[in-house]
Every structure is written in C-alpha cells, then in structure tokens.
Amino acid sequence: xxxxxxxxxxxxxxxxxxxxxxxxxxxxxxxxxxxxxxxxxxxxxxxxxxxxxxxxxxxxxxxxxxxxxxxxxxxxxxxxxxxxxxxxxxxxxxxxxxxxxxxxxxxxxxxxxxxxxxxxxxxxxxxxxxxxxxxxxxxxxxxxxxxxxxxxxxxxxxxxxxxxxxxxxxxxxxxxxxxxxxx
Amino acid sequence: xxxxxxxxxxxxxxxxxxxxxxxxxxxxxxxxxxxxxxxxxxxxxxxxxxxxxxxxxxxxxxxxxxxxxxxxxxxxxxxxxxxxxxxxxxxxxxxxxxxxxxxxxxxxxxxxxxxxxxxxxxxxxxxxxxxxxxxxxxxxxxxxxxxxxxxxxxxxxxxxxxxxxxxxxxxxxxxxxxxxxxxxxxxx
Numbered sequence: 001x002x003x004x005x006x007x008x009x010x011x012x013x014x015x016x017x018x019x020x021x022x023x024x025x026x027x028x029x030x031x032x033x034x035x036x037x038x039x040x041x042x043x044x045x046x047x048x049x050x051x052x053x054x055x056x057x058x059x060x061x062x063x064x065x066x067x068x069x070x071x072x073x074x075x076x077x078x079x080x081x082x083x084x085x086x087x088x089x090x091x092x093x094x095x096x097x098x099x100x101x102x103x104x105x106x107x108x109x110x111x112x113x114x115x116x117x118x119x120x121x122x123x124x125x126x127x128x129x130x131x132x133x134x135x136x137x138x139x140x141x142x143x144x145x146x147x148x149x150x151x152x153x154x155x156x157x158x159x160x161x162x163x164x165x166x167x168x169x170x171x172x173x174x175x176x177x178x179x180x181x182x183x
Numbered sequence: 184x185x186x187x188x189x190x191x192x193x194x195x196x197x198x199x200x201x202x203x204x205x206x207x208x209x210x211x212x213x214x215x216x217x218x219x220x221x222x223x224x225x226x227x228x229x230x231x232x233x234x235x236x237x238x239x240x241x242x243x244x245x246x247x248x249x250x251x252x253x254x255x256x257x258x259x260x261x262x263x264x265x266x267x268x269x270x271x272x273x274x275x276x277x278x279x280x281x282x283x284x285x286x287x288x289x290x291x292x293x294x295x296x297x298x299x300x301x302x303x304x305x306x307x308x309x310x311x312x313x314x315x316x317x318x319x320x321x322x323x324x325x326x327x328x329x330x331x332x333x334x335x336x337x338x339x340x341x342x343x344x345x346x347x348x349x350x351x352x353x354x355x356x357x358x359x360x361x362x363x364x365x366x367x368x369x370x371x
Contacts, residue, residue, distance in 0.1 A: 024216075032212055036204045050204055054215045061216045124195035143196040171192070178188050 024064055027073050028057060034074060034145060035081045041140030042085035043092075044125065052088055056081040078155045082137060089129075120181065127177040135170040138163055 035056050040049035060077055067076060128136060141152045142163075149167075153160040205211075316324045330338040 025213075028213065028216065029209070032209055033204070036208065037199070037202065040202045041199050044198075044202075046202065046204065049202070050208055050211075053204070053208075054212055057212055057216050058219045061219050120191045121195040121198060124191050128195070139196075140199065143199045146200075174192060175185065175188050178191065181188060181191060 023070070024061060027060075027077075031074050031077050032057070035077055037144035038078055038081040038140070039085040041144060042082070042089050048088065048092075049085070052085045053081060056084050059084075075155050075157055078141070079157075086133065123181065124174070124178065127174050130177065131170055131173060135166050135173070138166040139170045142167065 032053065035053035036049055039052035039056070040046065043049050043052065056077060059080055060073075067073065128139060131139070137156065138152060141147055141155055142149075147155070149160050149163050153163045156163070327338055327341075331342060
C-alpha cells in the first residue's frame with residue numbers, strides 16, 4: 001500500500017516536473033529573441049547581450065515554479081533581463097567611459113568632416129543612455145520586435161497612456177541633448 | 184522633434200531592430216538552462232522542513248532542560264512546612280494573621296490575596312502549617328527550608344523566633360455584669 005502511495009506521489013511529481021520542463025521549453029523558444037533584444041538595447045554588444053539573456057533565462061528557469069500567472073512570463077522575463085543588463089552596463093560604465101573619451105578624441109581629429117551616420121548613431125545612443133531608466137526602457141522596448149504601445153505597456157505593466165507620455169518625454173529630452181546636431 | 188534628429192534617432196533604433204543573436208544562440212541557451220540545478224519543488228521543501236525540525240527540536244530540548252528545575256523546587260519543600268504561592272490563599276481558614284514587612288501582625292481575610300507588603304503568614308495550629316509567600320520570594324523561602332533541613336542552626340533559630348511570636352489572638356468574651364436597679368421609692 002505504502003509502496004503504491006510512494007509510487008503515486010513520485011509519479012505525480014515526475015509528471016509535474018516533465019510538464020514544467022515542456023512548458024519552459026516552449027517559453028524559451030518564444031522569448032529568447034525578446035530577452036536578447038532587451039539586453040542588446042542596453043549593452044549594444046552581441047556577446048554581452050547573449051550572456052545576459054542566458055543568465056536571465058537561467059534565473060527564470062530556477063524560479064519558474066513561483067510564477068503563478070504563466071501568461072505574464074514575457075513581462076516577467078523582460079523585467080528580469082532589463083535589471084541584469086542594467087547591472088552589467090553600470091558595472092562596465094567605467095570601461096565604456098574610457099572608450100567614449102577615445103572616441104571623442106577621434107571626433108576632434110576629424111572636426112571639419114561631416115558626421116557619418118555611424119557617428120551620429122553613436123551620439124544618439126549616448127543620449128539614450130543618459131535618459132532616466134523608465135524613459136530609456138520604454139524607448140528600447142518600442143524599438144525591438146516591432147512592439148506597439150499596447151505591447152510595451154503589457155511588458156512593463158503600466159497603462160498605455162503612461163507609455164505614450166514617457167515616449168514623448170524621452171524624445172523631448174533627446175531633442176534637447178542632440179540640438180547641436182542641427183548645426 | 185526636428186526631422187533631422189528624428190532621422191538620427193530612427194537610424195540608431197534601426198541598429199537595435201537589426202540586431203540578431205548568433206545562429207547557435209538558442210542551442211547554447213538551452214544547454215545553459217539545462218545545466219542549471221533542478222528547480223524541483225523538493226528543493227525548497229528540504230531547507231524548510233529542516234528548519235522546522237530544528238526549531239521543534241530546540242523547543243523540546245528547552246522544555247526538557249527547564250522541567251527538572253521545577254521538580255527540584257518542589258522537592259526542596261519539606262513535608263513539615265509548605266511554601267506556597269499566594270494563589271493558595273483560598274486554603275486558609277476564615278481568618279488569619281500575618282506579619283508585614285515591619286514585623287507588625289496584621290489580620291487578613293481568607294480568599295483574598297495577601298498584599299505585596301506581607302512577607303509571610305503563619306496560620307494557626309488547627310490547620311496545616313503554611314508559609315504564604317509572594318511568587319517572587321518562593322525561591323528564597325525554598326532556600327530557607329532547605330537550610331533548615333540541612334541542619335543550619337541560624338536558619339532554625341530564625342524560624343523558632345517566628346514561632347515564639349504570637350500567631351493567634353484569642354478574644355475573651357465580653358462579660359456584662361448584671362445591672363441591679365434599686366426599686367423606686369414611693370413618691371411623697
């Protein structure tokens with residue numbers, strides 16, 4: 001009798017675990033590009049973004065059983081990936097500052113030359129990086145996977161109106177930061 | 184926002200849209216996740232159960248360690264004299280007399296708690312001998328009794344002195360002498 005109960009409990013446990021694994025595998029296929037995109041939006045380095053996405057998925061895997069609303073997985077993963085990416089970005093900021101100083105020196109050497117698209121893009125990203133975190137997140141999420149306002153709102157867990165307001169605010173700040181480009 | 188700036192921003196964000204992970208990213212990601220320790224629910228049950236067991240064991244041990252002390256205190260109480268807490272006041276006779284802190288004898292009523300200023304109440308010989316002690320002084324009285332049992336002459340002398348003091352007051356009945364009234368003399 002006890003052996004039968006033991007087998008029953010073990011069987012249920014194994015079955016539940018197998019279901020979880022199958023479910024997580026499906027989530028992994030669906031959301032790997034999202035995690036990579038979020039991390040890349042912060043770090044803008046493919047290898048670094050892949051590492052952060054892997055870490056985020058590993059963390060999600062360990063805590064997957066705690067997630068009650070499985071439909072909120074993408075939102076949960078996005079926030080987790082964002083936090084990990086920001087942590088890494090802040091840790092690397094000193095190194096990035098050195099690289100930036102070198103880039104500015106190079107720009108000065110070509111002072112008379114018109115800015116190439118690449119240089120303009122780099123300047124824009126510097127301005128995006130200086131945005132407050134919540135504005136930066138909205139801007140980056142709206143750029144990846146063709147997310148609309150509704151999808152961004154769902155991923156962050158805020159109302160659509162707030163997303164629109166943050167987008168407007170982000171663009172206004174960027175325009176102020178990049179005013180020198182017009183001249 | 185100026186069109187030029189708008190264009191620059193779109194160009195920068197296009198870079199983000201165009202970014203793709205390496206072709207082997209998904210297999211590597213899968214392998215990385217599979218290398219993680221199992222997330223089975225048993226994992227969080229184990230430390231939880233262990234902690235609960237440790238707490239329960241601690242409580243049991245604490246209870247066992249504390250219990251003999253109470254037994255010792257009871258055993259220290261000699262059979263001749265009982266040291267009891269004031270809760271036993273209802274076992275006193277209807278009227279009892281007690282010595283207060285200054286040594287003055289005071290009358291107390293049974294069933295009522297003896298006030299804090301009272302150190303001990305000695306009950307008359309027609310009932311069991313009790314030493315009525317506030318709970319905080321039970322240990323001290325226990326030590327006194329133990330000292331007497333161990334043959335400590337000083338302690339015994341103290342108790343004897345206490346016994347010599349009046350423990351009962353007998354009120355003599357009031358005698359009323361008959362009043363003799365002389366017969367009235369006849370009026371003139």
